[in-house]
């Protein structure tokens with residue numbers, strides 16, 4: 200079990216080439232089930248349950264945040280209660296998940312206590328053909344990225360509504376966690392970055408007040424008209440990633456690049472498991 204180096208900002212030539220030709224990197228895909236008409240929630244549950252197959256007794260498991268990840272947390276709780284899983288330690292990625300997992304009787308730890316995880320299971324907001332993803336519309340992106348980078352395997356679970364040709368392509372938010380101090384200054388600098396030219400930056404609100412993350416930070420959501428990594432324009436998603444992170448005041452962003460090892464996608468036709476080829 201090893202902690203992976205922070206590779207999310209590296210521009211791998213092969214991945215860039217794949218992006219420019221709009222072809223996915225080689226992924227092993229297998230259809231494992233055929234499903235009739237299921238609701239979106241049932242699809243999320245199918246993906247989550249399949250992901251829990253990667254959890255074995257004795258493992259340290261990263262517990263994601265969001266409606267899809269919640270199905271996985273419940274499943275792990277049920278398998279612990281029935282004795283089918285034993286000696287699991289969960290590392291939650293948010294206060295919400297901490298409360299849920301605690302309620303389900305899952306023994307919990309922090310990264311301070313368990314710095315090396317066997318597997319992490321979490322949802323995503325967008326998944327592109329290279330298995331790069333946008334996360335954080337649920338506001339937990341910083342802890343999610345920390346936990347998932349510390350995991351030997353990151354299993355991402357989605358229903359097929361999350362699939363996009365290019366990140367940012369769903370026209371929904373790409374979140375950036377920023378410090379509260381002079382947040383409008385940071386928001387304006389984000390919007391002015393040439394690497395994300397044309398995006399609209401909005402401070403995330405909760406009622407009349409800014410939304411506050413578990414880490415006491417704010418979130419600026421970036422909205423794009425065209426994908427962030429526009430293959431037509433020859434853009435690599437690592438450039439915006441690097442430029443955003445370089446701004447003082449930015450804590451982290453929702454681009455999770457080169458991080459997903461396995462993506463489980465539930466759709467009306469079945470559950471598909473896509474694996475990124477092992478890193479050399």
Ligand SMILES: O=C(CO)[C@H](O)[C@H](O)COP(=O)(O)O
Nearest residue numbers: 265266267322335337338339
């Ligand atoms: O990144 C996240 C939270 O910060 C979630 O994983 C992401 O928003 C997907 O959520 P859901 O499964 O509810 O669609």
